[in-house]
Amino acid sequence: MIDSSLIDWSRAQFALTAIYHWIFVPLTLGLALIMGIMETIYYRTGNEFWKRTAKFWMKLFGINFAIGVATGLILEFQFGTNWSNYSWFVGDIFGAPLAIEGILAFFMEATFVAVMFFGWDKVSRRFHLASTWLTGLGATISAWWILVANAWMQNPVGMVFNPDTARNEMSDFLAVATSSMAVNKFCHTVLSGWVLGAIFVIGVSCWYLWRKRENKFALASIKLAAIVGLVSALLSAWTGDGSGYQVAQKQPMKLAAMEGYYDGQEGAGLVAFGILNPAKQQPNDGVSPFLLRIEIPKMLSLLAERDANAYVPGINDLLDGGYTKNDGTVALSAQEKMERGRAAIAAFAAYREAKANGDEAAVQKAAHTLQENMPYFGYGYIKNANDLVPNVPLTFYMFRIMVMLGGYFILFFAVVLFLAYRKDLASMRWMHWIAICTIPLGYLAGQAGWVVAECGRLPWTIQDMLPVNAAVSKLATSSVQTTFFLFLILFSILLIAEIGIMLKAIKKGPEKA
Secondary structure, eight states: OOOHHHHHHHHHHHHHHHHHHHHHHHHHHHHHHHHHHHHHHHHHHOOHHHHHHHHHHHHHHHHHHHHHHHHHHHHHHHHHHTOHHHHHHHHHHHHHHHHHIIIIIIHHHHHHHHHHHHOTTTSOHHHHHHHHHHHHHHHHHHHHHHHHHHHHHHSOOSEEEETTTTEEEESOHHHHHTOHHHHHHHHHHHHHHHHHHHHHHHHHHHHHHHTTOOHHHHHHHHHHHHHHHHHHHHHHHHHHHHHHHHHHHHOHHHHHHHHTOOSOEETOOEEEEEEEOTTOOSTTSSOOSEEEEEEETTHHHHHHHSOTTOEEOOHHHHHHOOSBOTTSOBOOOHHHHHHHHHHHHHHHHHHHHHHHHTOHHHHHHHHHHHHHHGGGGGGGGOSOGGGGSOOHHHHHHHHHHHHHHHHHHHHHHHHHHHHHHHSOGGGOHHHHHHHHHHHHHHHHHHHHHHHHHHHTTTTEEETTTEEHHHHSOOOOHHHHHHHHHHHHHHHHHHHHHHHHHHHHHHHHOSOOO
Protein backbone atom coordinates (compact mmCIF):
# COMPACT_ATOMS: atom_id res chain seq x y z
CA MET A 1 0.00 0.00 0.00
CA ILE A 2 1.51 3.33 -1.11
CA ASP A 3 1.54 6.08 1.52
CA SER A 4 -0.68 8.97 0.32
CA SER A 5 1.85 11.49 1.61
CA LEU A 6 4.48 9.95 -0.69
CA ILE A 7 2.16 10.51 -3.66
CA ASP A 8 1.50 14.11 -2.61
CA TRP A 9 5.19 14.92 -2.13
CA SER A 10 6.17 13.24 -5.41
CA ARG A 11 3.51 15.25 -7.21
CA ALA A 12 4.65 18.41 -5.45
CA GLN A 13 8.26 17.87 -6.47
CA PHE A 14 7.34 17.26 -10.10
CA ALA A 15 5.02 20.28 -10.10
CA LEU A 16 7.75 22.45 -8.59
CA THR A 17 10.23 21.46 -11.32
CA ALA A 18 7.65 21.86 -14.09
CA ILE A 19 6.58 25.31 -12.85
CA TYR A 20 10.15 26.58 -12.74
CA HIS A 21 10.93 25.02 -16.12
CA TRP A 22 7.95 26.72 -17.72
CA ILE A 23 9.17 30.10 -16.57
CA PHE A 24 12.03 29.79 -19.07
CA VAL A 25 10.61 27.79 -22.01
CA PRO A 26 7.95 30.19 -23.37
CA LEU A 27 10.31 33.16 -23.33
CA THR A 28 12.87 31.07 -25.24
CA LEU A 29 10.26 30.29 -27.92
CA GLY A 30 9.02 33.87 -28.12
CA LEU A 31 12.40 35.61 -28.25
CA ALA A 32 13.66 33.08 -30.82
CA LEU A 33 10.96 34.19 -33.27
CA ILE A 34 11.33 37.93 -32.64
CA MET A 35 15.13 38.04 -32.83
CA GLY A 36 14.98 35.86 -35.97
CA ILE A 37 12.70 38.40 -37.65
CA MET A 38 14.98 41.26 -36.53
CA GLU A 39 18.08 39.61 -37.96
CA THR A 40 16.21 38.86 -41.18
CA ILE A 41 15.47 42.58 -41.52
CA TYR A 42 19.19 43.28 -40.95
CA TYR A 43 20.15 40.69 -43.58
CA ARG A 44 17.80 42.18 -46.16
CA THR A 45 18.53 45.87 -45.47
CA GLY A 46 22.12 45.85 -44.22
CA ASN A 47 21.05 48.40 -41.59
CA GLU A 48 23.38 48.06 -38.59
CA PHE A 49 20.59 49.31 -36.30
CA TRP A 50 18.73 46.00 -36.73
CA LYS A 51 21.91 44.06 -36.04
CA ARG A 52 22.33 45.89 -32.72
CA THR A 53 18.65 45.34 -31.92
CA ALA A 54 18.78 41.62 -32.70
CA LYS A 55 22.00 41.17 -30.69
CA PHE A 56 20.43 42.78 -27.61
CA TRP A 57 17.40 40.46 -27.55
CA MET A 58 19.70 37.58 -28.42
CA LYS A 59 21.67 38.26 -25.23
CA LEU A 60 18.50 37.99 -23.12
CA PHE A 61 17.53 34.86 -25.04
CA GLY A 62 20.87 33.25 -24.16
CA ILE A 63 20.56 33.98 -20.44
CA ASN A 64 17.07 32.50 -20.35
CA PHE A 65 17.95 29.53 -22.60
CA ALA A 66 20.78 28.29 -20.39
CA ILE A 67 18.65 28.13 -17.23
CA GLY A 68 15.78 26.46 -19.09
CA VAL A 69 18.01 23.62 -20.24
CA ALA A 70 19.13 22.90 -16.65
CA THR A 71 15.59 22.66 -15.26
CA GLY A 72 14.40 20.60 -18.25
CA LEU A 73 17.02 17.91 -17.69
CA ILE A 74 16.04 17.57 -14.02
CA LEU A 75 12.39 17.30 -15.02
CA GLU A 76 13.05 14.36 -17.36
CA PHE A 77 15.17 12.51 -14.79
CA GLN A 78 12.26 12.59 -12.32
CA PHE A 79 10.32 10.10 -14.45
CA GLY A 80 12.90 7.49 -13.52
CA THR A 81 13.43 8.50 -9.90
CA ASN A 82 9.98 9.45 -8.61
CA TRP A 83 7.73 7.71 -11.14
CA SER A 84 9.50 4.44 -11.85
CA ASN A 85 6.28 2.38 -12.13
CA TYR A 86 5.09 4.80 -14.78
CA SER A 87 8.43 4.57 -16.62
CA TRP A 88 8.31 0.78 -16.55
CA PHE A 89 4.67 0.57 -17.68
CA VAL A 90 4.90 2.95 -20.66
CA GLY A 91 8.61 3.74 -21.03
CA ASP A 92 8.75 2.12 -24.49
CA ILE A 93 6.24 4.69 -25.75
CA PHE A 94 6.84 7.76 -23.62
CA GLY A 95 10.62 7.50 -23.90
CA ALA A 96 10.63 7.56 -27.72
CA PRO A 97 9.65 11.23 -28.24
CA LEU A 98 11.92 12.31 -25.38
CA ALA A 99 14.84 10.42 -26.94
CA ILE A 100 14.17 12.02 -30.32
CA GLU A 101 13.99 15.42 -28.63
CA GLY A 102 17.36 14.86 -26.98
CA ILE A 103 19.12 13.44 -30.05
CA LEU A 104 17.66 15.70 -32.74
CA ALA A 105 16.43 18.98 -31.31
CA PHE A 106 18.78 19.44 -28.37
CA PHE A 107 21.92 18.79 -30.41
CA MET A 108 20.56 21.02 -33.15
CA GLU A 109 20.16 23.85 -30.65
CA ALA A 110 23.56 23.20 -29.08
CA THR A 111 25.29 23.27 -32.48
CA PHE A 112 23.79 26.44 -33.88
CA VAL A 113 23.48 28.47 -30.67
CA ALA A 114 27.30 28.71 -30.55
CA VAL A 115 27.42 30.06 -34.11
CA MET A 116 24.59 32.46 -33.30
CA PHE A 117 26.38 34.00 -30.31
CA PHE A 118 30.02 33.87 -31.40
CA GLY A 119 29.91 33.80 -35.18
CA TRP A 120 28.90 37.36 -36.06
CA ASP A 121 32.31 38.25 -37.54
CA LYS A 122 33.44 34.70 -38.31
CA VAL A 123 30.77 33.41 -40.72
CA SER A 124 28.80 34.99 -43.55
CA ARG A 125 25.67 36.99 -42.80
CA ARG A 126 23.57 34.33 -44.56
CA PHE A 127 25.01 31.47 -42.51
CA HIS A 128 24.60 33.44 -39.30
CA LEU A 129 20.97 34.18 -40.13
CA ALA A 130 20.42 30.49 -40.80
CA SER A 131 22.02 29.64 -37.45
CA THR A 132 19.69 32.02 -35.63
CA TRP A 133 16.60 30.53 -37.23
CA LEU A 134 17.86 26.97 -36.75
CA THR A 135 18.45 27.66 -33.04
CA GLY A 136 14.84 28.82 -32.72
CA LEU A 137 13.65 25.90 -34.83
CA GLY A 138 15.57 23.50 -32.59
CA ALA A 139 13.85 24.94 -29.51
CA THR A 140 10.48 24.61 -31.24
CA ILE A 141 11.19 21.00 -32.30
CA SER A 142 12.14 20.26 -28.68
CA ALA A 143 8.76 21.60 -27.65
CA TRP A 144 7.07 19.44 -30.29
CA TRP A 145 8.45 16.14 -28.99
CA ILE A 146 7.93 17.01 -25.35
CA LEU A 147 4.34 18.02 -26.08
CA VAL A 148 3.82 14.82 -28.09
CA ALA A 149 4.80 12.90 -24.96
CA ASN A 150 2.49 15.00 -22.80
CA ALA A 151 -0.41 14.72 -25.25
CA TRP A 152 -0.01 10.94 -25.25
CA MET A 153 -0.50 10.97 -21.47
CA GLN A 154 -3.75 12.90 -22.03
CA ASN A 155 -4.88 10.65 -24.89
CA PRO A 156 -2.95 7.34 -25.09
CA VAL A 157 -2.99 5.99 -28.65
CA GLY A 158 -0.82 3.81 -30.88
CA MET A 159 0.08 1.14 -28.33
CA VAL A 160 -0.73 -2.40 -27.22
CA PHE A 161 -0.28 -4.02 -23.83
CA ASN A 162 2.12 -6.98 -23.74
CA PRO A 163 1.18 -9.22 -20.79
CA ASP A 164 4.47 -11.14 -21.11
CA THR A 165 6.54 -8.05 -20.28
CA ALA A 166 3.85 -6.15 -18.32
CA ARG A 167 4.56 -3.14 -20.51
CA ASN A 168 2.71 -1.10 -23.07
CA GLU A 169 4.52 -1.17 -26.40
CA MET A 170 4.26 1.23 -29.32
CA SER A 171 2.36 -0.17 -32.30
CA ASP A 172 1.90 3.00 -34.37
CA PHE A 173 4.54 5.73 -34.10
CA LEU A 174 2.65 8.11 -36.41
CA ALA A 175 -0.48 7.81 -34.28
CA VAL A 176 1.56 8.89 -31.24
CA ALA A 177 3.49 11.64 -33.04
CA THR A 178 0.61 13.18 -34.99
CA SER A 179 -2.46 12.67 -32.82
CA SER A 180 -4.97 15.51 -32.94
CA MET A 181 -4.33 16.15 -29.25
CA ALA A 182 -0.57 16.51 -29.88
CA VAL A 183 -0.93 18.81 -32.89
CA ASN A 184 -3.36 21.12 -31.13
CA LYS A 185 -1.38 21.16 -27.88
CA PHE A 186 1.81 22.01 -29.76
CA CYS A 187 0.24 24.88 -31.70
CA HIS A 188 -1.46 26.35 -28.64
CA THR A 189 1.63 26.05 -26.45
CA VAL A 190 4.09 27.51 -28.96
CA LEU A 191 1.72 30.37 -29.76
CA SER A 192 1.46 31.15 -26.04
CA GLY A 193 5.27 31.31 -25.97
CA TRP A 194 5.24 33.80 -28.84
CA VAL A 195 2.66 35.87 -26.95
CA LEU A 196 4.88 35.94 -23.85
CA GLY A 197 7.94 36.85 -25.93
CA ALA A 198 6.06 39.76 -27.45
CA ILE A 199 4.83 40.93 -24.02
CA PHE A 200 8.38 40.73 -22.66
CA VAL A 201 9.87 42.75 -25.54
CA ILE A 202 7.16 45.41 -25.28
CA GLY A 203 7.48 45.64 -21.49
CA VAL A 204 11.28 45.97 -21.52
CA SER A 205 11.13 48.45 -24.41
CA CYS A 206 8.58 50.56 -22.54
CA TRP A 207 11.00 50.67 -19.60
CA TYR A 208 13.48 52.37 -21.94
CA LEU A 209 10.80 54.83 -23.04
CA TRP A 210 9.91 55.54 -19.42
CA ARG A 211 13.60 56.20 -18.68
CA LYS A 212 13.84 58.26 -21.90
CA ARG A 213 16.58 56.03 -23.27
CA GLU A 214 17.07 54.26 -26.60
CA ASN A 215 13.79 55.60 -28.02
CA LYS A 216 14.44 54.48 -31.60
CA PHE A 217 15.45 51.00 -30.48
CA ALA A 218 12.49 50.71 -28.10
CA LEU A 219 9.85 51.91 -30.56
CA ALA A 220 11.13 49.65 -33.35
CA SER A 221 11.10 46.66 -30.98
CA ILE A 222 7.61 47.52 -29.76
CA LYS A 223 6.13 47.81 -33.26
CA LEU A 224 7.53 44.46 -34.36
CA ALA A 225 6.67 42.66 -31.10
CA ALA A 226 3.11 44.03 -31.05
CA ILE A 227 2.44 42.66 -34.53
CA VAL A 228 3.86 39.26 -33.55
CA GLY A 229 1.90 39.34 -30.29
CA LEU A 230 -1.45 40.30 -31.80
CA VAL A 231 -1.27 37.64 -34.52
CA SER A 232 -0.11 35.02 -31.99
CA ALA A 233 -2.79 35.94 -29.44
CA LEU A 234 -5.57 35.68 -32.04
CA LEU A 235 -4.26 32.33 -33.27
CA SER A 236 -3.87 31.18 -29.66
CA ALA A 237 -7.57 31.90 -29.06
CA TRP A 238 -8.42 29.80 -32.13
CA THR A 239 -6.23 26.88 -31.02
CA GLY A 240 -7.66 27.27 -27.51
CA ASP A 241 -11.07 26.53 -28.97
CA GLY A 242 -9.56 23.44 -30.59
CA SER A 243 -8.08 22.41 -27.25
CA GLY A 244 -11.50 22.71 -25.63
CA TYR A 245 -12.99 20.44 -28.29
CA GLN A 246 -10.22 17.86 -27.81
CA VAL A 247 -10.76 17.89 -24.04
CA ALA A 248 -14.50 17.42 -24.50
CA GLN A 249 -13.95 14.40 -26.74
CA LYS A 250 -11.08 12.72 -24.87
CA GLN A 251 -11.32 14.00 -21.26
CA PRO A 252 -14.94 14.92 -20.49
CA MET A 253 -14.32 14.92 -16.73
CA LYS A 254 -11.69 17.63 -17.15
CA LEU A 255 -14.14 19.72 -19.19
CA ALA A 256 -16.81 19.31 -16.53
CA ALA A 257 -14.35 20.43 -13.83
CA MET A 258 -13.30 23.44 -15.95
CA GLU A 259 -16.94 24.53 -16.00
CA GLY A 260 -18.02 23.48 -12.49
CA TYR A 261 -20.60 21.49 -14.43
CA TYR A 262 -22.33 18.70 -12.52
CA ASP A 263 -25.61 17.88 -14.26
CA GLY A 264 -25.58 17.31 -18.01
CA GLN A 265 -28.08 18.84 -20.40
CA GLU A 266 -28.76 19.60 -24.04
CA GLY A 267 -27.84 23.10 -25.14
CA ALA A 268 -25.45 23.54 -22.19
CA GLY A 269 -24.27 27.07 -21.43
CA LEU A 270 -20.68 28.23 -20.91
CA VAL A 271 -19.91 30.01 -17.63
CA ALA A 272 -18.78 33.55 -18.53
CA PHE A 273 -18.45 34.51 -14.87
CA GLY A 274 -19.06 32.42 -11.78
CA ILE A 275 -18.33 32.06 -8.09
CA LEU A 276 -18.29 28.49 -6.85
CA ASN A 277 -20.10 27.46 -3.70
CA PRO A 278 -17.48 26.37 -1.11
CA ALA A 279 -20.15 24.21 0.56
CA LYS A 280 -20.14 21.94 -2.50
CA GLN A 281 -17.89 19.12 -1.28
CA GLN A 282 -18.64 16.20 -3.59
CA PRO A 283 -20.85 15.08 -6.48
CA ASN A 284 -24.49 14.14 -5.93
CA ASP A 285 -24.63 15.87 -2.53
CA GLY A 286 -27.61 18.07 -3.46
CA VAL A 287 -25.69 21.32 -2.90
CA SER A 288 -25.76 23.96 -5.65
CA PRO A 289 -22.28 24.29 -7.18
CA PHE A 290 -22.50 28.09 -7.70
CA LEU A 291 -23.15 31.13 -5.54
CA LEU A 292 -23.22 33.27 -8.70
CA ARG A 293 -23.29 32.17 -12.32
CA ILE A 294 -23.54 34.15 -15.55
CA GLU A 295 -23.46 31.96 -18.64
CA ILE A 296 -23.48 32.22 -22.41
CA PRO A 297 -26.44 30.09 -23.54
CA LYS A 298 -25.63 26.92 -25.51
CA MET A 299 -21.97 27.88 -25.87
CA LEU A 300 -20.62 24.84 -23.99
CA SER A 301 -22.50 22.47 -26.31
CA LEU A 302 -21.14 24.38 -29.30
CA LEU A 303 -17.59 24.22 -27.91
CA ALA A 304 -17.74 20.56 -26.92
CA GLU A 305 -19.71 19.03 -29.80
CA ARG A 306 -19.88 21.73 -32.50
CA ASP A 307 -23.64 21.59 -32.04
CA ALA A 308 -25.48 24.22 -29.99
CA ASN A 309 -28.17 21.71 -28.97
CA ALA A 310 -25.90 18.74 -28.21
CA TYR A 311 -25.94 16.93 -24.88
CA VAL A 312 -22.88 17.49 -22.69
CA PRO A 313 -22.50 15.20 -19.64
CA GLY A 314 -21.63 16.70 -16.27
CA ILE A 315 -19.65 15.29 -13.36
CA ASN A 316 -22.63 13.44 -11.92
CA ASP A 317 -23.48 11.92 -15.31
CA LEU A 318 -19.90 10.78 -15.88
CA LEU A 319 -19.92 9.04 -12.50
CA ASP A 320 -23.42 7.58 -12.76
CA GLY A 321 -23.31 6.61 -16.46
CA GLY A 322 -26.43 5.59 -18.34
CA TYR A 323 -26.49 8.43 -20.88
CA THR A 324 -26.12 7.85 -24.62
CA LYS A 325 -22.78 8.92 -26.06
CA ASN A 326 -22.22 10.36 -29.53
CA ASP A 327 -21.26 6.97 -30.94
CA GLY A 328 -24.63 5.56 -29.86
CA THR A 329 -23.32 3.45 -26.98
CA VAL A 330 -24.51 3.82 -23.40
CA ALA A 331 -21.91 5.25 -21.02
CA LEU A 332 -20.74 2.97 -18.22
CA SER A 333 -20.86 4.19 -14.65
CA ALA A 334 -17.67 4.74 -12.67
CA GLN A 335 -18.46 1.66 -10.59
CA GLU A 336 -18.82 -0.49 -13.71
CA LYS A 337 -15.48 0.80 -15.03
CA MET A 338 -13.84 0.07 -11.69
CA GLU A 339 -15.22 -3.48 -11.73
CA ARG A 340 -13.94 -4.05 -15.26
CA GLY A 341 -10.59 -2.58 -14.26
CA ARG A 342 -10.30 -5.02 -11.38
CA ALA A 343 -11.28 -7.81 -13.78
CA ALA A 344 -8.41 -6.74 -16.09
CA ILE A 345 -5.91 -6.75 -13.21
CA ALA A 346 -7.12 -10.17 -12.05
CA ALA A 347 -6.95 -11.52 -15.62
CA PHE A 348 -3.38 -10.24 -15.94
CA ALA A 349 -2.40 -12.05 -12.74
CA ALA A 350 -4.15 -15.21 -13.97
CA TYR A 351 -2.33 -14.93 -17.30
CA ARG A 352 1.09 -14.72 -15.61
CA GLU A 353 0.28 -17.66 -13.35
CA ALA A 354 -1.05 -19.81 -16.21
CA LYS A 355 1.99 -18.94 -18.31
CA ALA A 356 4.32 -20.02 -15.51
CA ASN A 357 2.41 -23.32 -15.14
CA GLY A 358 2.32 -24.00 -18.89
CA ASP A 359 -1.50 -24.13 -18.95
CA GLU A 360 -2.18 -22.91 -22.49
CA ALA A 361 -5.98 -23.08 -22.21
CA ALA A 362 -5.92 -20.91 -19.09
CA VAL A 363 -3.48 -18.55 -20.82
CA GLN A 364 -5.87 -18.04 -23.75
CA LYS A 365 -8.86 -17.52 -21.47
CA ALA A 366 -7.05 -14.98 -19.29
CA ALA A 367 -5.67 -13.18 -22.37
CA HIS A 368 -9.19 -12.84 -23.82
CA THR A 369 -10.56 -11.43 -20.53
CA LEU A 370 -7.62 -9.05 -20.24
CA GLN A 371 -8.02 -7.74 -23.77
CA GLU A 372 -11.75 -7.27 -23.27
CA ASN A 373 -11.29 -5.18 -20.12
CA MET A 374 -7.93 -3.49 -20.87
CA PRO A 375 -9.49 -0.10 -21.75
CA TYR A 376 -10.50 0.14 -18.07
CA PHE A 377 -7.28 -1.23 -16.58
CA GLY A 378 -6.48 1.94 -14.66
CA TYR A 379 -9.90 2.04 -12.99
CA GLY A 380 -8.98 -1.13 -11.12
CA TYR A 381 -6.68 0.95 -8.89
CA ILE A 382 -9.40 3.48 -8.00
CA LYS A 383 -10.90 2.89 -4.54
CA ASN A 384 -13.63 5.54 -4.52
CA ALA A 385 -15.56 6.79 -7.55
CA ASN A 386 -15.36 10.36 -6.26
CA ASP A 387 -11.57 10.13 -6.63
CA LEU A 388 -12.16 10.37 -10.39
CA VAL A 389 -13.19 14.01 -9.98
CA PRO A 390 -10.29 16.48 -10.14
CA ASN A 391 -10.05 19.58 -7.94
CA VAL A 392 -13.00 21.54 -9.34
CA PRO A 393 -12.27 24.99 -7.79
CA LEU A 394 -8.62 24.92 -8.87
CA THR A 395 -9.44 23.83 -12.42
CA PHE A 396 -12.43 26.18 -12.74
CA TYR A 397 -10.67 29.36 -11.60
CA MET A 398 -7.36 28.68 -13.37
CA PHE A 399 -9.21 28.13 -16.63
CA ARG A 400 -10.90 31.50 -16.26
CA ILE A 401 -7.66 33.25 -15.39
CA MET A 402 -6.10 31.85 -18.56
CA VAL A 403 -9.04 32.81 -20.78
CA MET A 404 -9.47 36.31 -19.31
CA LEU A 405 -5.78 37.06 -19.65
CA GLY A 406 -5.85 35.78 -23.23
CA GLY A 407 -8.60 38.29 -24.02
CA TYR A 408 -6.66 41.03 -22.24
CA PHE A 409 -3.53 40.30 -24.30
CA ILE A 410 -5.44 40.72 -27.57
CA LEU A 411 -6.68 44.12 -26.38
CA PHE A 412 -3.22 45.04 -25.06
CA PHE A 413 -1.44 44.33 -28.35
CA ALA A 414 -4.11 46.16 -30.35
CA VAL A 415 -3.80 49.26 -28.14
CA VAL A 416 0.01 49.18 -28.24
CA LEU A 417 -0.03 48.92 -32.04
CA PHE A 418 -2.44 51.85 -32.32
CA LEU A 419 -0.41 54.04 -29.95
CA ALA A 420 2.91 53.09 -31.55
CA TYR A 421 1.79 53.93 -35.09
CA ARG A 422 -0.81 56.68 -34.56
CA LYS A 423 0.15 58.39 -31.30
CA ASP A 424 3.27 59.40 -29.41
CA LEU A 425 3.80 56.25 -27.35
CA ALA A 426 7.17 57.53 -26.13
CA SER A 427 5.46 60.19 -24.00
CA MET A 428 2.64 58.03 -22.59
CA ARG A 429 4.08 57.09 -19.22
CA TRP A 430 0.83 55.42 -18.08
CA MET A 431 1.12 52.98 -20.99
CA HIS A 432 4.74 52.27 -20.10
CA TRP A 433 3.66 51.11 -16.65
CA ILE A 434 0.83 49.01 -18.04
CA ALA A 435 3.28 47.28 -20.40
CA ILE A 436 5.82 46.63 -17.65
CA CYS A 437 3.13 45.23 -15.33
CA THR A 438 1.81 42.99 -18.12
CA ILE A 439 5.03 40.93 -18.17
CA PRO A 440 4.18 38.86 -15.05
CA LEU A 441 0.62 38.40 -16.36
CA GLY A 442 2.07 36.64 -19.40
CA TYR A 443 3.80 34.15 -17.14
CA LEU A 444 0.66 33.73 -15.01
CA ALA A 445 -1.44 32.86 -18.08
CA GLY A 446 0.98 30.14 -19.14
CA GLN A 447 1.19 28.61 -15.68
CA ALA A 448 -2.61 28.70 -15.33
CA GLY A 449 -2.96 26.82 -18.62
CA TRP A 450 -0.66 24.05 -17.42
CA VAL A 451 -2.51 23.78 -14.09
CA VAL A 452 -5.73 23.21 -16.04
CA ALA A 453 -4.06 20.66 -18.33
CA GLU A 454 -2.33 18.65 -15.61
CA CYS A 455 -4.50 19.02 -12.49
CA GLY A 456 -7.65 18.74 -14.58
CA ARG A 457 -6.82 15.14 -15.57
CA LEU A 458 -6.21 13.84 -12.07
CA PRO A 459 -6.23 11.14 -10.76
CA TRP A 460 -4.57 9.99 -13.98
CA THR A 461 -0.94 10.08 -15.02
CA ILE A 462 -2.11 8.37 -18.22
CA GLN A 463 -5.76 8.98 -18.99
CA ASP A 464 -7.90 5.95 -17.98
CA MET A 465 -4.81 3.73 -17.93
CA LEU A 466 -2.63 4.53 -14.91
CA PRO A 467 -3.56 6.64 -11.86
CA VAL A 468 -0.93 8.46 -9.82
CA ASN A 469 -1.17 6.00 -6.91
CA ALA A 470 0.00 3.18 -9.23
CA ALA A 471 2.66 5.23 -11.04
CA VAL A 472 4.77 6.50 -8.15
CA SER A 473 8.11 5.02 -7.07
CA LYS A 474 8.20 3.25 -3.72
CA LEU A 475 10.50 5.66 -1.88
CA ALA A 476 10.81 6.94 1.64
CA THR A 477 8.61 10.02 1.94
CA SER A 478 11.37 11.79 3.85
CA SER A 479 13.77 11.44 0.90
CA VAL A 480 11.24 13.05 -1.47
CA GLN A 481 10.64 15.85 1.03
CA THR A 482 14.38 16.47 1.30
CA THR A 483 14.90 16.65 -2.46
CA PHE A 484 11.80 18.86 -2.80
CA PHE A 485 13.33 21.52 -0.59
CA LEU A 486 16.76 21.10 -2.18
CA PHE A 487 15.21 21.69 -5.62
CA LEU A 488 13.20 24.62 -4.26
CA ILE A 489 16.37 26.29 -3.00
CA LEU A 490 18.37 25.45 -6.14
CA PHE A 491 15.69 26.64 -8.58
CA SER A 492 15.05 29.80 -6.57
CA ILE A 493 18.76 30.63 -6.65
CA LEU A 494 18.83 30.01 -10.42
CA LEU A 495 15.74 32.18 -10.94
CA ILE A 496 17.12 35.02 -8.79
CA ALA A 497 20.45 34.77 -10.63
CA GLU A 498 18.72 34.86 -14.02
CA ILE A 499 16.60 37.87 -13.09
CA GLY A 500 19.68 39.66 -11.74
CA ILE A 501 21.73 38.97 -14.89
CA MET A 502 18.84 40.00 -17.13
CA LEU A 503 18.24 43.25 -15.23
CA LYS A 504 21.94 44.05 -15.49
CA ALA A 505 21.86 43.43 -19.25
CA ILE A 506 18.70 45.52 -19.65
CA LYS A 507 20.14 48.43 -17.67
CA LYS A 508 23.26 48.34 -19.84
CA GLY A 509 21.10 48.39 -22.97
CA PRO A 510 21.98 47.58 -26.58
CA GLU A 511 25.48 48.11 -27.94
CA LYS A 512 26.30 51.61 -29.05
CA ALA A 513 26.60 52.23 -32.76
